[in-house]
Amino acid sequence: MTSGILQEKQRQRAPSQRSLATRARIWDAAEQVFAKRGFDGASMRDIAKLAGVHVGLVTHHGGSKEDLFARIIARRADELSQSRLRALDKRRDLGPLSLTAILDCFFAPYLSKAETGGAQWLAYARLVAFVSADQRWNDLATQCFDPTAGHFIDAICALYPNTPRQTIAAGFVYSVSAMLALITSRWRVHSLGDPRPDVASHLDELVSFCAAGIDACARTPSSL
Amino acid sequence: MTSGILQEKQRQRAPSQRSLATRARIWDAAEQVFAKRGFDGASMRDIAKLAGVHVGLVTHHGGSKEDLFARIIARRADELSQSRLRALDKRRDLGPLSLTAILDCFFAPYLSKAETGGAQWLAYARLVAFVSADQRWNDLATQCFDPTAGHFIDAICALYPNTPRQTIAAGFVYSVSAMLALITSRWRVHSLGDPRPDVASHLDELVSFCAAGIDACARTPSSL
DNA sequence: CCTTATTTTGTACGGATGTACAATCTAATT
């Protein structure tokens, strides 16, 4: 009895490097296929074919189709949320936050990832659009996106002490949808050849659009 | 030979009133199911069941699944485009257009239809969200939405003679996506009981958000 | 080397899907 209680369960072995590679390949393929066809339009066989593996492996590494979809969403949402919150904290250290600074902290991390990370992050944006359009993923969206969004809404609320949070939240929802529109429409236009749309060059435009919009909503007396 | 050349083709009969009713029922059912599940998630059998008819009738009245989907989109897009352009012309007669007036002419017709027309028009908004998220419907979206959008963008461009059309168009795309976000998020929240969300009460908020945003983009010198 | 857990392959099954097609029924037209 050298290792004690844990012995009761089957010993677990660290996953081999090879399996980690194929797992990543499967997840990336799933991201691409889900982004292009949506949840129902995608098939496990399409994913397997794109990943260059056999069908059973997709289930083995990704679980059920729903599990796989949720996992794909969650892994990038987590990374993105951390980047966003980190950017916000960093900016806070430099002094009081402005509305444009807050929005920039929210938008910039994704856009920079899309520029450097390439196709996978661009696919993720389309995935988020699918998730937002389909009420079946309501819980998933709430769980993945709402906490971080709440922090940013709080930061904006601090700038407008007399504006109800609901008004700020509505403006923030509009802003996020505008960001998704920017990314997905760019993707659409450039998908006929240019694999790397220069989406970041429109960041300032997007930020000024949303900042002016939120500011207008927050100043309107009818929102009191 | 009493009726001449037309006799060569088979005589056509006017559709009976009954068939018109079931056709409408099928189309409405298709709209509901497509809106709830998306194109791939919806099945012809689900549509038939909701309409209370047999499967073959859906094909008979709607053609293939793709035809049916495109028809569902187009019929409301046409009606909506006409309402929007009519509202714009009417407002033009009252004097020079303001930015908020232009946006109001674009947003209000749908929101008023959603209030009076009920579930069908609300379903249509979700449909548009699906169409916008799936690049397979790119041509359909372009064909149904772009002409009217072009008119509104032109009207806004007239207010900002020194701003490139591309900048205005981007702001307009952001605005439309914000409108869809408003409608679909309201639907989502209220779908647990309240069948008639008071989406119109947020019209002013939406208009002021988008007007301020477009104005800010148009005034930014970097867009020259 | 041998054991053993994991990864990979191959197959197969029950069910759902879009749609074609023949049969039946309905109603408009002559």
Place this chain on the structure above:
DNA sequence: AATTAGATTGTACATCCGTACAAAATAAGG
């Protein structure tokens, strides 16, 4: 009333789907 185009029903087929499962291959641990 007879005719006939269209509306409705019922069925059936080929295909694809998610997934379960056993066998085989692989590699880690002792």
